[in-house]
Amino acid sequence: MCAPSLIHEVRLDLSRRHFLTTLGASIAGVAAASEAERAQEKPVRLPKGFRDIYDLTHTLSPTTPVFPAFKPMQMVERFTIARDGFYANELTFGEHTGTHLDGPIHFVNGGMSADRIPVDRMFAPLAVVSIKARADKDADATVRVDDLIGWEKTHGRIPAGAFVAMYSGWDARIADARRFLNPDAKKTLHFPGFSEEAARFLVKERDIVGVGVDTLSLDTGAAQKFVAHLAFLGAGKYGVELLASLGAVPPAGATLIVGGPKHHGASGGPVRVLAVA
């Protein structure tokens, strides 16, 4: 499912980030804090035989791509250590910003709000369905029923209570909002998503808690109607959009952990999404 070249890219990206982190710490030049941080670098062993942790969350910033209807997140420094003794910011953003969750209420009158999703649905066997080969050539590619059947031929039936994620490779475009949204001359967006047929198959023929994509939407960018959103959220499932690093996580066998938003009445909100294997 993951081309070796992609894994290599992810590793390069990780080491580049580590380099930038190290560089950042040197520039800051606060030896005491960095030493304390280094002392903590030995990994905490996961219990019960889990070995690997994956962070499927993009770092959110004012440059993170958002749907044209939304404003980018804003961050205003309200307190500084020099003046106030501590550093703190005020944040303003739409609920559907960054790596974020869609609760059923986002599209369904009277549907479940994100804060009320039972926590046992936030732990789920993760099935990553790659359509990267097609998405590389066709920005309007969709997850089709035969992609799901193909995944099952390799990995067995989609497990009960699964979270099914579309991996299109789109997360590699995250730093360039124009390439991520990919509008044409008429401002129609072009990026991959779930087909209506695949969405209906998953909610009717399989037992899932939710679905995810590495693009901005469960639907394709060019979709005229929110057919995938309505099929999934209308069936009480949740969605997660703007997932990161799906190409690095095993396509079967990992467990997803969704640190979902918990503000009252949430249509959705930024999430921390982790996977363990």
Add this chain to the structure above:
Amino acid sequence: MCAPSLIHEVRLDLSRRHFLTTLGASIAGVAAASEAERAQEKPVRLPKGFRDIYDLTHTLSPTTPVFPAFKPMQMVERFTIARDGFYANELTFGEHTGTHLDGPIHFVNGGMSADRIPVDRMFAPLAVVSIKARADKDADATVRVDDLIGWEKTHGRIPAGAFVAMYSGWDARIADARRFLNPDAKKTLHFPGFSEEAARFLVKERDIVGVGVDTLSLDTGAAQKFVAHLAFLGAGKYGVELLASLGAVPPAGATLIVGGPKHHGASGGPVRVLAVA
């Protein structure tokens, strides 16, 4: 560690919440959505022998208590299903609102920002240290070194890479901001926290990744200086404040999972905190 009466209170609260949820769904009157939700209610089995999930996160709302220096969170409805085809809000809040994380940078120039905390530190053996018996009588009660030693006499040495949480019973006051902040006539706040000695003991004599409290601050409300914050964050540890339901989770043996904030340069931010046992 957990008085039976408290467990009973938690259970009452859970059934009350379930009742309110059911009531809310009936009022909304959308049979289709609630049926879909009911169909999903069978629990997702956790892998590798975990049986129980605990949600240690308060529901955040404009009435959630905040430090007097901060504004309550604001939520503005920007999109409605009737007008726009979907429902979505815009949120504004300080980073230290609701159940939230403090990164080292919150108090340490050049310290690690919350988005850069390595994910392996977000999984930690959880040690819950109860000072509820004293806090019930004295709002200025602190976690002392002998409380930590007492926990170890019962449960064994604090595990490597642990997250140590103070349980004072303060979460029962969350619905009443005045009782939660507990100001006296001179506006000095009174609620429990970590003593400086206990903080120094944990960062020097034990191997922890972070600490938590069920109050608004790692320090007591009456503390004149941020001695506990400075001891913990100065040593590169993170803090989590406004934890919920610590009285319901086993005092030893559970694994904490912190769905930490990931906006660039975060001094901290709302988190989803879960525990599994």
